[in-house]
Amino acid sequence: xxxxxxxxxxxxEAHFGVFSLASACAFGQMQLLLVDAPxxxxxxxxxxxxxxxAVGERIDTVFRVRNAxxxxxTVRTFTLGGTGFTMFGQPSLPHMLAPGLNMDFTVRFAPGDxxxxxxxxxxxxxxxxxxxxxxxxxxxxxxxxxxxxxVAVDLGLAERGTSVTKTFRLENTTTERVSVxxxxxxGTHFQTTQNLPLPLELAARSFIDFDIVFxxxxxxxxxxxxxxxxxxxxLTGAANEPPFPKPTILVDLPNATSGQQGRVSVQFGQASxxxxxxxxxxxxxxxxxxxxxxxxxRFIKTNRATTFEVTEGVSIPVQDATFQTGTTAGTIVFTAExxxxxxxxxxxxxxxxxxxxxxxxxxxxSMLEVEITGYDNTRxxxxxxxxxxxxxxxxxxxxxxxxxxxxDFRRFxxxxxxxGAFTLKAIFPVAGPLGDISATEVSFVNSAGSKAxxxxxxx
Amino acid sequence: xxxxxxxFVFLITAAAQIDAPRIGFIVxxxxxxxxxxxxxxxxxIGPAVEENVVSAAFSGKTLVVKKxxxxxxxxxxxxxxxxxxxxxxxxxxxxxxxxxxxxSKLWTWKNGKFEESFGAPAGWKPFxxxxxxxxxxxxxxxxxxxxxxxxxxxxxxxxxxxxRGTYAFRDGQVYELPDGEE
Numbered sequence: 001x002x003x004x005x006x007x008x009x010x011x012x013e014a015h016f017g018v019f020s021l022a023s024a025c026a027f028g029q030m031q032l033l034l035v036d037a038p039x040x041x042x043x044x045x046x047x048x049x050x051x052x053x054a055v056g057e058r059i060d061t062v063f064r065v066r067n068a069x070x071x072x073x074t075v076r077t078f079t080l081g082g083t084g085f086t087m088f089g090q091p092s093l094p095h096m097l098a099p100g101l102n103m104d105f106t107v108r109f110a111p112g113d114x115x116x117x118x119x120x121x122x123x124x125x126x127x128x129x130x131x132x133x134x135x136x137x138x139x140x141x142x143x144x145x146x147x148x149x150x151v152a153v154d155l156g157l158a159e160r161g162t163s164v165t166k167t168f169r170l171e172n173t174t175t176e177r178v179s180v181x182x183x184x185x186x187g188t189h190f191q192t193t194q195n196l197p198l199p200l201e202l203a204a205r206s207f208i209d210f211d212i213v214f215x216x217x218x219x220x221x222x223x224x225x226x227x228x229x230x231x232x233x234x235l236t237g238a239a240n241e242p243p244f245p246k247p248t249i250l251v252d253l254p255n256a257t258s259g260q261q262g263r264v265s266v267q268f269g270q271a272s273x274x275x276x277x278x279x280x281x282x283x284x285x286x287x288x289x290x291x292x293x294x295x296x297x298r299f300i301k302t303n304r305a306t307t308f309e310v311t312e313g314v315s316i317p318v319q320d321a322t323f324q325t326g327t328t329a330g331t332i333v334f335t336a337e338x339x340x341x342x343x344x345x346x347x348x349x350x351x352x353x354x355x356x357x358x359x360x361x362x363x364x365x366s367m368l369e370v371e372i373t374g375y376d377n378t379r380x381x382x383x384x385x386x387x388x389x390x391x392x393x394x395x396x397x398x399x400x401x402x403x404x405x406x407x408d409f410r411r412f413x414x415x416x417x418x419x420g421a422f423t424l425k426a427i428f429p430v431a432g433p434l435g436d437i438s439a440t441e442v443s444f445v446n447s448a449g450s451k452a453x454x455x456x457x458x459x
Numbered sequence: 460x461x462x463x464x465x466x467f468v469f470l471i472t473a474a475a476q477i478d479a480p481r482i483g484f485i486v487x488x489x490x491x492x493x494x495x496x497x498x499x500x501x502x503x504i505g506p507a508v509e510e511n512v513v514s515a516a517f518s519g520k521t522l523v524v525k526k527x528x529x530x531x532x533x534x535x536x537x538x539x540x541x542x543x544x545x546x547x548x549x550x551x552x553x554x555x556x557x558x559x560x561x562x563s564k565l566w567t568w569k570n571g572k573f574e575e576s577f578g579a580p581a582g583w584k585p586f587x588x589x590x591x592x593x594x595x596x597x598x599x600x601x602x603x604x605x606x607x608x609x610x611x612x613x614x615x616x617x618x619x620x621x622x623r624g625t626y627a628f629r630d631g632q633v634y635e636l637p638d639g640e641e
Contacts, residue, residue, distance in 0.1 A: 296501035
């Protein structure tokens with residue numbers, strides 16, 4: 001079946017603002033259409049104006065070939081001839097187009113110089129003359145790549161508080177003098193090192209370089225823009241947090257025994273450039289097997305863990321946090337975690353004989369009361385001895401009264417959350433006058449040794 | 460010759476007489492009354508036993524708690540003037556006097572009831588706070604922040620409330636007390 005080329009007149013779309021007549025192109029049942037918006041198409045006349053742009057810019061125009069016949073159509077020729085015009089998205093040839101189907105492709109108009117341009121677009125036997133024009137303007141480029149308006153230029157990744165710089169070139173690629181009237185940089189974290197001397201006259205084939213600095217003061221992804229004579233180029237940059245310095249833990253505990261309050265600090269070797277938070281934990285590993293936790297082993301302010309804030313310039317994020325060693329032998333482990341770093345420091349609390357915090361002895365009408373408050377950090381108290389003394393310092397007969405408290409203390413410690421701390425109240429009914437009894441001494445034995453209270457005056 | 464005979468019953472009573480050491484009471488930053496347990500340098504703070512507490516003092520035998528217009532003496536309640544109180548105990552830990560500085564009223568405990576007069580007796584407290592500095596028995600107590608008030612924490616113990624912490628004091632030694640709120 002022979003195909004014939006014909007041009008017919010159609011009314012242009014109303015949105016152009018004017019109603020005019022132009023010729024629409026078809027070859028046989030093949031139609032060439034302009035896709036002017038998604039879902040919108042219109043016939044293309046034999047001569048189609050691409051438009052006018054500045055040198056260095058580009059216009060992409062999508063065309064559509066439709067097989068409007070009832071039989072398959074084979075596209076055998078597909079050419080675009082003309083300086084400043086390129087084509088992409090077209091199929092390899094030959095290309096079979098089934099009845100009713102479309103084939104889209106894009107023509108790019110990117111003039112390298114000012115002036116008028118034209119190109120001949122041919123599909124099979126159907127030809128359209130494409131025309132465009134370009135006015136002389138400075139071309140912006142970066143890293144040797146020419147930039148068209150709307151594109152994004154990535155300035156890269158920088159640590160917060162540092163900067164990265166990219167050099168841009170504003171170039172007159174034409175043979176005519178061009179003028180740059182305005183250049184505006186927008187974006188919180190973008191800045192120039194020097195302002196362009198505006199208005200700027202660029203001689204033919206000349207250029208000027210300038211730097212744009214991305215200097216983020218916060219972390220994240222940021223956008224800015226550079227607008228030169230109405231042409232806007234997007235700028236992007238990403239900022240991450242600087243790394244935290246490695247933390248170290250300093251423990252100030254002059255006497256590493258139970259019943260002490262010490263200080264712990266977290267220090268950096270240098271002032272932090274990073275901002276964030278960290279955590280300081282205290283873990284207690286009792287030396288006594290199966291012992292309940294000792295609640296007195298803790299930070300004063302925050303029990304077993306505390307969070308701390310790190311601001312820029314801080315070198316000691318935790319200073320002198322008070323902690324208690326409790327009343328149980330074991331190991332206190334401090335762990336600081338910040339910015340991926342983990343530092344630990346431990347303090348060993350050695351087993352020790354029973355410690356007397358306070359011993360009080362009172363005489364009542366017919367009995368002696370002895371109240372001992374202290375701690376047994378081994379939780380193994382066994383033998384107790386009470387000795388009473390006369391005013392002359394002589395032991396009252398029968399001398400030391402010995403008691404095996406092993407089971408009683410074991411039962412107490414098994415359920416006490418107070419670690420090794422205890423108060424023992426012993427009452428001694430007495431037959432006879434109490435007047436001559438003036439002091440008492442208590443001694444305890446545990447797995448770490450024996451300890452005596454010294455003489456305690458009776459009240 | 461010493462003829463005193465000691466009949467020792469400790470063996471059968473010892474178990475019942477071993478307990479966790481109780482030191483006394485503090486008022487935390489949210490005005491809760493909380494027990495303090497442990498030994499010097501190894502304190503624990505227990506759960507709140509009273510709320511909306513203005514002042515508290517404990518001698519080891521007598522607990523005095525002041526709420527808004529209510530005074531509790533070992534849980535016996537009395538109507539009382541508003542504001543904080545200062546408490547003075549007898550040597551054996553019994554209540555002697557309560558002073559209401561806001562109204563300058565002095566309540567003296569006699570025969571199970573209070574007698575009211577006006578004006579605080581001079582030098583009746585074991586401590587003095589002036590311009591953020593506290594001294595006990597004439598000796599300055601070093602604190603990392605300004606002292607605000609103090610009271611009896613327990614037998615032989617004082618509690619000092621300072622701007623940046625709460626401290627226990629005994630025998631010239633200062634210890635930092637844990638926070639009740641966590």
